[in-house]
Amino acid sequence: MPTSTRDRILDVTADLFRQHGFTGTGMKQIVTAANAPFGSLYHFFPGGKEELGVEVIRRSGEMYFELFETIVDAAPDLVSGVRDFFAGAAAVLRETDYADACPIATVALEVASSSEPLRQATAEVFESWIIRTAGRVAAHGVPNEEARRLAILIINVLEGAFILSRASRSTEALDVAGDAAIAAVQAALPASSSPSRDGARPEGW
């Protein structure tokens, strides 16, 4: 009993959604990959595919932000943390043959115009990422409004780079995004808070 059937279903569904999206993932495919009986799926998620989707989105969103926090907290300062996070995302992308990028982006685009419950779940995840990231930035002395805009910008470049990188099977876009995110954070922080290793552009993007 390493993991419960329910958790196994959620885990493999998250994987499948990330790579093939919501409509591209079948219920049969899920139970097969999770080694779970079909009946269990509808026992745990009586609302069907939509309920399962909402749960997976919330869970994946939470886990991904915790990964971000872990990496940032392990770094000596915020700028280094952001750098490490983008570098890690690029490494994962290469190691997984450009399959594992954002856990919810594919689903978010697919369902934005076709399922309100799913759309709302993705919106809540993004908003939570924004608020929590902005909070961390603000804790370094950046005014709230600017902190929020900075958080949005970081997520913007990350998500956009994931699209380009997966399509081109190259991390070039992610590298550019990382540099831009680092520069933006550096520029926003009060001078004292940023030890500023060399390498990143000090001004401009």
Add this chain to the structure above:
Amino acid sequence: MPTSTRDRILDVTADLFRQHGFTGTGMKQIVTAANAPFGSLYHFFPGGKEELGVEVIRRSGEMYFELFETIVDAAPDLVSGVRDFFAGAAAVLRETDYADACPIATVALEVASSSEPLRQATAEVFESWIIRTAGRVAAHGVPNEEARRLAILIINVLEGAFILSRASRSTEALDVAGDAAIAAVQAALPASSSPSRDGARPEGW
């Protein structure tokens, strides 16, 4: 006979792909929306859904870049052009109930790990956007390598903002992306080339 059956099929498929993605769009749905007979679909695209997809991706990518060029060329300078483009994208998003964003992003994420021909088509469109945008930037005196990185950054923030904006049904992320793109272009341009209206941050992001 305003448009040929083939063009009508391509047009409505582009619309459907943009909103519901590749797997989320059915062949029946396409012929119904295009008011075309089913047989015509396989007459014009014997390779089936995949061939149709490749054609739609190329065509949509080309048309979208032409839109970008039209807007930029109509503006007095590059910075204004970029500003107008992001503002236009935000307006379209609001007017279409957050349905019409990037014509290929949804498909790009869906097919990246499941169809090589489709993945390649999206990669070629993105690369063409990068090269042509970089060319325009370089024409203003920016070194080639920096111009390419700037082009990638602009596409990064645009695509990322489209995800967030469609999910949250708000253009906040797109506004942030626009400001960042403007600031990046302004910072990269030699001082002479940018008339620099006020409003955008002069340095930092």
Add this chain to the structure above:
DNA sequence: CTCCGACTAGATAGATCGCTCTAGCGAGGA
């Protein structure tokens, strides 16, 4: 005129879709 190829038209095959249903297993409580 005839003939031919481009295109229209839609029925239908075969697989897969999400989902429902009934049956049974097996551990814990009465």
Add this chain to the structure above:
DNA sequence: TCCTCGCTAGAGCGATCTATCTAGTCGGAG
């Protein structure tokens, strides 16, 4: 012991999926 109930197990339903197939329409070339 027996019953209950959370969960397993998978057959199967109707709908829908992509794709194929045959038949028919229509305009232009010879």
